Amino acid sequence: MNIFALFEQRVADALASLVASGALPAELDVSRAAVEPPRDPTHGDLATNAAMVLAKPAKANPRALAEAIAAELKRDPRVAKAEVAGPGFINLTLAPGVFQDVLRAIIAAGPDFGRGLKQDAAPINVEYVSANPTGPLHVGHGRGAVFGDALANLLAFVGYSVTREYYINDAGAQVDILGRSAFLRYREALGHDIGTIPEGLYPGDYLKPVGQALAERFGRALLDVPEEVWLPTVRTAAIDAMMAMIRDDLATLNIRHDLFFSERSLSQGGVDHIRATIDDLRARGLIYEGRLPPPKGQPVEDWEDREQTLFRATAFGDDVDRPLLKSDGSYTYFAADIAYHRSKFERGFRTMIDVWGADHGGYVKRMKAAVAAVTDGKGELDIKLCQLVRLLRGGEPVKMSKRAGDFVTLREVVEEVGSDAVRFMLLFRKNDAQLDFDLEKVVEQSKDNPVFYVQYAHARCASVFRQAREAFPGRDFGPARLAEADLSVLQDPGERDLLRLLAQYPRVLDGAADAHEPHRIAFHLFELASAFHSLWNKGKDLPQLRFVNQADQQSTEARLALVYAVRSVLASGLGILGVTAPDEMR
């Protein structure tokens, strides 16, 4: 139950009846009329700008129009007050029954409150992480991982049919290097002295077990054959091992993809999908052989001006046309990525979301151009860039030497502070803003730590119920019983604040899902927790405000209903963020 959507419809109805009575001209575009929470709560519960938006097209005075709309809205029994304010706002104060209905709806749904509110099962593809299978994930990957996962959770929660996808870059030069690095470890496992790892190969210890396994599986058989022979075998084994490790790393954050899509699979097997994609584009005149101007600014030293196969990206908003074949004739990464996104579209996804690191920002335009071309404008790609994470400990940057695989892995961080802290903190910031992650602060049990603060609110809710059962032994405080409580006693400003925030939750979900911004949920939960703690604290000085009051069963029941709703929304939101909702903090 989303009271904002509800009353948006109500306003539309009011406008329709004004049209019917001739007070407004027909064929008005009412799409800009919105119902929002007023900035100042003393203005009421809802505000609409309908009169101001329509005044000009209707050639009417905004305040007069507002009066007419307000009069129409006042006929609704759910509207206690409709006042015109300022330049033509209509402020609505709702009948108390509306909020009581909201509360009952939350209690009925529990942690599922808000689920399926889009009533739209359209398939959406979310591609995230997609890190090269050449080593363990680091914290930067973690941000994209958590962001993509929470976004996928959110979209699934509100009703979309979501597929979580990971694109494995297993076809380029990087994985050849991986293969050679693993081969070195293989020789090492067989007792060869490999000395220091040569420049350009991966030096990390994590390849040692891969070498071991190869030695056990192949003995010395790979030693005396040429690279063309051993490389495919070693490479595949190394990629498999790296992907297993990455999957493990992701599992520590409870992240599981539905599909791991291999880049290599695009051009291997029966059909060369990259070739097919290029042919398709060529048939539509979007491919040509031509030359590119060298980049302006920084001169490229080994610039080789040559004729190459280009995709006409400029026809779709990109700055230059983009090459599809390297000088050795093999496909560029971009060519493969076009084929990959084409495959997403062919698999039924009109909406695709890619989650990338900010360092890939330069590829956004060309990828969007490619999707527009390859889907003939029918597919929609949103690319979310995640900014870098600065790892701190007690305010001091954690040293991350770029040398020799000596970096802080995601796994180390999760093992130190826990999945909940990592997930919540990475989501408690807009994706395109830089983020400081302090290993000390995120485990602090204090008001200053948002993770703790929000989880603690949930635990306190659970605690209230434990106390209630103690104070009223044998009484039923289950949701069915609470839904029948007399909720009209919830009159304290603190209680009304909570009701207001609870009622806003579906609107937050809706907006977060549309904008692909899960952080909005984290912020709303923080607000809700804050209002809840504040009401709890009020009970310290004013015992009559306590949730459990042995002398007053009626108010206890009403407040337990409120607490149950707070708990449900916290659990719902934390669930979407992938953070646990504990019943106690000890």
Place this chain on the structure above:
RNA sequence: GGCCCCGUAGCUCAGCCGGAUAGAGCAGCAGCCUUCUAAGCUGUUGGUCGCAGGUUCGAAUCCUGCCGGGGUCGCCA
């Protein structure tokens, strides 16, 4: 040099598909704390929303230009 992101209180950041007097946390300041609801509580100071134009009933929000910070810039992934 081109493109992208960012610039909001002393600090860290929300708010940005236009809406009313721009919000939160921290820090600061002032109280409360022999508390019984659980990791303190309550109140409060503080901002030319980088600058300058434009669009309009209305701009932190949209457009243009500039300033400052970051990223990125054939064939790597």
